Amino acid sequence: MTTPGSSVPQQRRTGPRPKHVPQRMCISCREHSAKRTLIRIVRTPDGTIDVDPTGKRNGRGAYLCDDPACWKRALAGDGLARALKTSIDDQTTNALQSYADRLLSLPQPSAASPVREGTNE
Numbered sequence: 001m002t003t004p005g006s007s008v009p010q011q012r013r014t015g016p017r018p019k020h021v022p023q024r025m026c027i028s029c030r031e032h033s034a035k036r037t038l039i040r041i042v043r044t045p046d047g048t049i050d051v052d053p054t055g056k057r058n059g060r061g062a063y064l065c066d067d068p069a070c071w072k073r074a075l076a077g078d079g080l081a082r083a084l085k086t087s088i089d090d091q092t093t094n095a096l097q098s099y100a101d102r103l104l105s106l107p108q109p110s111a112a113s114p115v116r117e118g119t120n121e
């Protein structure tokens with residue numbers, strides 16, 4: 001996948017950035033999330049839209065954070081459909097919405113336990 005002779009203007013910040021951390025972006029609030037949990041939604045090769053907690057399923061993926069408000073916005077405003085480049089029927093929308101509702105009631109052990117993380121500099 002090389003493009004010889006291409007002169008793509010590169011926006012480079014000054015200074016090296018050795019760390020490459022793959023970040024995901026919530027398609028609803030567009031926050032790049034390192035701290036928050038992002039949940040992958042996948043459009044499988046056969047066209048099914050499904051939540052993909054493992055993040056490993058085949059297909060085109062889109063990410064939403066664990067904030068149900070982001071899910072509602074993405075579902076109501078076709079943001080998810082656009083991100084997945086497909087249309088989402090009512091049944092799937094309802095299923096995703098109920099998944100979002102469950103996010104509210106999920107226990108969040110990481111928030112309860114005082115995990116100290118070292119400050120990376």
Ligand SMILES: [Zn+2]
Binds near residue numbers: 027031
């Ligand atoms: Zn979000």
